[in-house]
Amino acid sequence: MAIKIAICDDNKEDAELLEKALYNYDDTFEIIAYNNGEMLIDDFLDDNISADILFLDIYMPGIDGVKTAERIRSRNKDIKIIFTSLSKDHFQQAYEVFAFNYILKPLNIERLYCVLDRALDELRSENNYKISFKYKSSIHIIDWRDILYMESQDKLILFHMTDGSKLQCYGKLDDIEPKLPEESFIRCHQSFIVNAAHINKMGEAHFSIGQVMISISKKRLKHAKEKYYTYLFSHMGRGYVE
Incomplete structure (x- = not known):
């Protein structure tokens, strides 16, 4: 079964760079991208999408990444939330919504793939119980x-x-x-x-x-x-x- 990944980032270039890197890691990923938290939340709450991993930018207009994560987490306790941000200032908030990891921008591919390795290992282990x-x-x-x-x-x-x-x-x-x-x-x-x-x-x-x-x-x-x-x-x- 293909791994489903959602990306939420209002910066189009950052989102495209991340998506390209993810496909280079594994071209069987099923990836869907959003440019704001409101649309992502609506689709999750309406069961229009499901995802195993969510890459979530923190600084977004409207509902920011942390508040988006809180809404998503209330519906899905298992999704691996990986924050992306220009700043280290939100580590504590990421911890409070049980984020899986936190990646600083600009994107470091080696760091991304290391985090992905760990996330996928955990997903494979957890899927044995699903x-x-x-x-x-x-x-x-x-x-x-x-x-x-x-x-x-x-x-x-x-x-x-x-x-x-x-x-x-x-x-x-x-x-x-x-x-x-x-x-x-x-x-x-x-x-x-x-x-x-x-x-x-x-x-x-x-x-x-x-x-x-x-x-x-x-x-x-x-x-x-x-x-x-x-x-x-x-x-x-x-x-x-x-």
């Missing part, structure tokens, strides 16, 4: 470690997340199960798949995740318990059995 699904017109990309359990209701799959939210998509658990890491997820019922990392108790015929009790069907009881024991032995201290 699954994606589509619901209506939106594509959701989530970290499977943040899933408590999945529940099938009629033609919908409900994702119960660690932050208390619920996401959903059309489909069957049979379709989503192969996308999940086999060692971490347990199909304990026709209607439920649980994340073993979040099980805090196993009863005679149920798993407990927080205050929620999830049934283990008779058909799947032996396999579910064996799989949970295997998980416990490989992740000592993450749960207990009643």
Whole structure:
């Protein structure tokens, strides 16, 4: 899958120089450029674009780079934000919006490629934990470690997340199960798949995740318990059995 990069810089020459350098690094990058923060924010909030990496100029008319980053970060906690600036004066603000890095202008290609190397290494590592699904017109990309359990209701799959939210998509658990890491997820019922990392108790015929009790069907009881024991032995201290 191609890496998606957004550039936001009101200086056309700086933006073009950065874009050229990025394509020279990897011509498979998918790059989109903006010349102001307002348009970038609108497209992000409306789900018109997604990006893995955002190069963001700090000094821009209207909404500056820091305020733009705050809005983008409120929607996307995973995007790698790399500030570009003529000044070192905004290091602290960059830290506060969890920027990945800070590159001074004029652009130093060697420095840029060093930062890119690190960003791409992290993205590859993080992508091992990602699954994606589509619901209506939106594509959701989530970290499977943040899933408590999945529940099938009629033609919908409900994702119960660690932050208390619920996401959903059309489909069957049979379709989503192969996308999940086999060692971490347990199909304990026709209607439920649980994340073993979040099980805090196993009863005679149920798993407990927080205050929620999830049934283990008779058909799947032996396999579910064996799989949970295997998980416990490989992740000592993450749960207990009643």
